[in-house]
Amino acid sequence: MPVLTRLIPSPVVVDIRPGALDDLGSVLADERISHSGKLAVAVSNGSGARLKERLAPALPGASWYEVGGGTLDDAIRLAGDIKAGHYDAVVGLGGGKIIDCAKFAAARVGLPLVAVPTNLAHDGLCSPVATLDNDAGRGSYGVPNPIAVVIDLDVIHDAPARFVRAGIGDAISNISAIADWELANRVNGEKIDGLAAAIARQAGEAVLRHPGGIGDTDFLQVLAEALVLSGIAMSVSGDSRPSSGACHEINHAFDLLFPKRAAAHGEQCGLGAAFAMYLRGAHEESAYMAEVLRRHGLPVLPEEIGFTDDEFVRVVEFAPQTRPGRYTILEHLDLTTDQIKDIYADYVKAIGS
Numbered sequence: 001m002p003v004l005t006r007l008i009p010s011p012v013v014v015d016i017r018p019g020a021l022d023d024l025g026s027v028l029a030d031e032r033i034s035h036s037g038k039l040a041v042a043v044s045n046g047s048g049a050r051l052k053e054r055l056a057p058a059l060p061g062a063s064w065y066e067v068g069g070g071t072l073d074d075a076i077r078l079a080g081d082i083k084a085g086h087y088d089a090v091v092g093l094g095g096g097k098i099i100d101c102a103k104f105a106a107a108r109v110g111l112p113l114v115a116v117p118t119n120l121a122h123d124g125l126c127s128p129v130a131t132l133d134n135d136a137g138r139g140s141y142g143v144p145n146p147i148a149v150v151i152d153l154d155v156i157h158d159a160p161a162r163f164v165r166a167g168i169g170d171a172i173s174n175i176s177a178i179a180d181w182e183l184a185n186r187v188n189g190e191k192i193d194g195l196a197a198a199i200a201r202q203a204g205e206a207v208l209r210h211p212g213g214i215g216d217t218d219f220l221q222v223l224a225e226a227l228v229l230s231g232i233a234m235s236v237s238g239d240s241r242p243s244s245g246a247c248h249e250i251n252h253a254f255d256l257l258f259p260k261r262a263a264a265h266g267e268q269c270g271l272g273a274a275f276a277m278y279l280r281g282a283h284e285e286s287a288y289m290a291e292v293l294r295r296h297g298l299p300v301l302p303e304e305i306g307f308t309d310d311e312f313v314r315v316v317e318f319a320p321q322t323r324p325g326r327y328t329i330l331e332h333l334d335l336t337t338d339q340i341k342d343i344y345a346d347y348v349k350a351i352g353s
């Protein structure tokens, strides 16, 4: 008999709304994630202190752990600190680094993770991957998906604008990533997971076409949902394919070639996506993407994040080496330096300055 359905690894709770944090304890109790209220809450030692002050009275059974940064050592230390506490769950409350530390620590001690992001900088908040700095640079560690994702849009309103805007670039880049996947399917017969592609594409399109901005709660709702859905799309396909193509290779190349000067992940991915769409000949889509990114105050030209044109050409040339085995428009065209220069000049003209 054929398999007539499949289970999708996804959080039990997705709670995205203004004021969601005020109900965190009762939501976790109602959903049987934490009946006793015994939670290990990981926060940053910076802005986390403010949130701790606000939340502690509502979570009387919680223990609070300050996490230094986003390194593997920080995550291992956190796991060591919480392992004897007999907690129901680990809560990662903060930006991407805190959540990734909490994800890894929770996996190590066999507890479920509740992700409570305080900004929307990228789509890692609900993904089965923890990105941590290690002795060799940076590593991606497979971990279980969060059991719950709680995003308080009031908290997001108060986050630094740059860390909210960046998520727009990461969400929109799904559209370019899916185009790369379809290209690999046409040229190499790589199998597309249609459900993962649909989820990721709709997430990207919803953000691309939304008329609002980061000051509007309804836009933040769509953006937060899009980033959660992108993470679920990656769980469905079992890899980052639905949300990562040439756009992300360009992003990784910025990080690897210029580790000290790299901009935010989502900023680089958005720029990479607008350029990748141009490379594949989707000139109208590229121009529209650039227009939307600009409207949100995101970069569409390398100079807007402090890079020269020549440096960008180097980035594009190096990009395919960052993800061996992934076939995108960059590997497909296999451009020479001069060809990249020419196409980049055309892109600049096409999107205007």
Ligand SMILES: [Zn+2]
Binding pocket: 122, 123, 170, 243, 248, 265, 269
């Ligand atoms: Zn990304």
